[in-house]
Amino acid sequence: MKVKIIAGLGNPGREYAQTKHNVGFMLVDALAEHLGATDWREKSEALVAEARIGVEKVLLVKPQTYMNESGRAVGPLMQFYKLAPEDLIVCHDDMDIPCGTIRIRKKGSAGGHNGIKSILAHVGDEHFTRVRVGIGRPAPGWTVVNHVLAPFSAEDAPKIQEAIKYLLPAIACIVQDGTDMAMNKFNPKKHKKTE
Numbered sequence: 001m002k003v004k005i006i007a008g009l010g011n012p013g014r015e016y017a018q019t020k021h022n023v024g025f026m027l028v029d030a031l032a033e034h035l036g037a038t039d040w041r042e043k044s045e046a047l048v049a050e051a052r053i054g055v056e057k058v059l060l061v062k063p064q065t066y067m068n069e070s071g072r073a074v075g076p077l078m079q080f081y082k083l084a085p086e087d088l089i090v091c092h093d094d095m096d097i098p099c100g101t102i103r104i105r106k107k108g109s110a111g112g113h114n115g116i117k118s119i120l121a122h123v124g125d126e127h128f129t130r131v132r133v134g135i136g137r138p139a140p141g142w143t144v145v146n147h148v149l150a151p152f153s154a155e156d157a158p159k160i161q162e163a164i165k166y167l168l169p170a171i172a173c174i175v176q177d178g179t180d181m182a183m184n185k186f187n188p189k190k191h192k193k194t195e
Helices: 020-035 067-080 114-123 144-148 157-177 179-186
Strands: 003-008 041-043 046-053 056-063 088-094 102-105 129-134
Touching: 003 020, 003 067, 003 157, 020 046, 020 056, 020 088, 020 129, 020 144, 020 157, 046 067, 046 157, 056 067, 056 157, 067 088, 067 114, 088 114, 088 157, 102 157, 102 179, 129 157, 157 179
Parallel strands: 003 056, 003 088, 088 129
Antiparallel strands: 041 046, 046 056, 102 129
16 A cells, blocks of 8 residues: 655654744644544654545654654655655745745755755655745844744744645645645745836
8 A cells, every 4th residue: 555654843842842843743733633643653763643635545754853863763664665755745844934934845955954854864865745834034143943942923823823724735735636736736926026
């Protein structure tokens, strides 16, 4: 039975639960709720739940390795299920896009994201889908670490909830119709600059 892995990146533990770096977990949790997947179990250093999107079987995965070692959980799961990189969808935070903005990509470098760097190292291929949720840049005087490990501001939290809601059908579209279709349909349209 062919399966797709939808991995949300984050850090385990209650103290990290609401932080910006855990948007991937938040998205996978929302997806689990949406799909009625409640049976989480531990496998390969991750929490894993099975669900279906249409006729497709999906594994919802939350690595419990801490962000920088995400690949240590995802790599072995891919091998166990004999999956190609194209069968992997990774949901994660992105500082390079404005808070609450989403972007779906087919491949690419880690772009400085340590979770993605770890997955690239363990999967050995960049051709997996990324679902990126913008968390914006650090405020002046803040380090990257302070920024990603802080909760969302009261102003930003609703934008993230909106982004997550918006991405539920987008992820279903990736699974059922492919990443290209989802990119066309759900990525923000680029507005041509008028001179």
